[in-house]
Amino acid sequence: MARALLSTAVFALAFSLAAASFPFNGDDLASDEALWALYDRWQNFHGVPRSPDEKRLRFDAFKANANYVFESNMNDAKTYKLSLNKFGDMTKEEFKRMYTGLRIPSDGLRSGEGSFMYENVTEVPPAMDWRQKGAVTGVKNQGQCGSCWAFSTIVGVEGINQIRTKKLISLSEQELVDCDTATNQGCDGGLMDVAYDFIQRNGGITSEENYPYVAQQRECNIAKKKSHVVAIDGHEDVPRNNEEALLKAVANQPISVAIEAAGTDFQFYSEGVFTGSCGTELDHGVGLVGYGTAHDGMKYWIVKNSWGANWGEQGYIRMQRDISASEGLCGIAMQATYPIKK
Numbered sequence: 001m002a003r004a005l006l007s008t009a010v011f012a013l014a015f016s017l018a019a020a021s022f023p024f025n026g027d028d029l030a031s032d033e034a035l036w037a038l039y040d041r042w043q044n045f046h047g048v049p050r051s052p053d054e055k056r057l058r059f060d061a062f063k064a065n066a067n068y069v070f071e072s073n074m075n076d077a078k079t080y081k082l083s084l085n086k087f088g089d090m091t092k093e094e095f096k097r098m099y100t101g102l103r104i105p106s107d108g109l110r111s112g113e114g115s116f117m118y119e120n121v122t123e124v125p126p127a128m129d130w131r132q133k134g135a136v137t138g139v140k141n142q143g144q145c146g147s148c149w150a151f152s153t154i155v156g157v158e159g160i161n162q163i164r165t166k167k168l169i170s171l172s173e174q175e176l177v178d179c180d181t182a183t184n185q186g187c188d189g190g191l192m193d194v195a196y197d198f199i200q201r202n203g204g205i206t207s208e209e210n211y212p213y214v215a216q217q218r219e220c221n222i223a224k225k226k227s228h229v230v231a232i233d234g235h236e237d238v239p240r241n242n243e244e245a246l247l248k249a250v251a252n253q254p255i256s257v258a259i260e261a262a263g264t265d266f267q268f269y270s271e272g273v274f275t276g277s278c279g280t281e282l283d284h285g286v287g288l289v290g291y292g293t294a295h296d297g298m299k300y301w302i303v304k305n306s307w308g309a310n311w312g313e314q315g316y317i318r319m320q321r322d323i324s325a326s327e328g329l330c331g332i333a334m335q336a337t338y339p340i341k342k
């Protein structure tokens with residue numbers, strides 16, 4: 001499938017604001033004829049521009065996804081629901097290529113064995129939501145660009161800046177995409193640790209307003225790169241494979257985390273506490289902005305994604321916390337990092 005063919009379509013839907021979950025039932029899946037009608041209705045509902053030719057190419061993916069979402073939601077044992085969202089006619093592989101973008105270096109993960117400023121934290125609140133503390137900006141949208149790493153980094157910097165200065169300033173992912181190019185690769189992926197290094201060495205980062213996001217890599221704007229709105233003093237990794245350490249860290253500030261997001265359930269997540277399935281092949285950077293416990297006692301992390309406010313719970317996903325595997329659900333405890341600001 002040609003990227004050029006899709007870019008206009010995906011960029012347009014990336015900024016649409018549909019909120020409610022797309023309704024359909026078993027009758028809509030009964031025949032190919034019914035499914036074609038459903039596909040048309042889906043397209044109108046989400047405002048996805050698709051030519052008749054493109055729809056013919058995508059029909060099988062749409063059909064498989066519609067059936068999958070329907071079956072999944074019939075399963076009452078699942079603590080979360082899926083929806084036939086704006087990604088409804090994309091295959092898992094295509095989706096991963098376009099909407100994630102974490103690039104693990106060839107020499108493997110960072111060790112996470114450096115100093116950890118929250119190691120001696122003994123008490124944390126039973127729940128934390130940095131959104132309620134005013135430390136989290138509105139949900140953003142990376143569009144069809146593998147720049148998740150920039151969005152994940154910015155969640156951490158916006159958060160610590162608000163905590164230190166009481167000012168919430170939306171910061172520029174585009175500066176990272178365009179200018180942090182030594183090892184990070186714009187829309188072809190990157191790593192949050194590296195981006196924190198860049199911001200520190202650069203002396204700061206500019207605002208979203210000054211250097212707005214365009215969902216593609218362009219030449220670095222040197223003047224804007226020199227216009228620093230927020231600075232940081234460094235960054236640290238959370239000790240690896242340790243959800244308790246992650247809890248201590250996020251009790252104190254929003255954190256950048258890496259997860260495996262390229263699964264069908266994640267793609268179509270709608271609401272509830274997500275329990276998988278997913279593995280630990282980290283492919284996506286997101287922001288960890290809190291934690292809590294559901295009515296049924298299930299513990300969760302509050303994760304800010306960068307796929308627009310019309311994905312998941314207004315752009316967020318609650319992911320199961322304190323699972324038996326030390327890596328955490330989808331590997332959330334494997335590569336967590338946060339900025340330091342004195």
Ligand SMILES: *[C@@H]1O[C@H](CO)[C@@H](O)[C@H](O)[C@H]1NC(C)=O
Nearest residue numbers: 114115116117118119120121
């Ligand atoms: C934690 O406590 C130990 C023992 O008192 C101390 O050596 C260490 O520096 C403390 N760590 C931090 C980050 O404050």
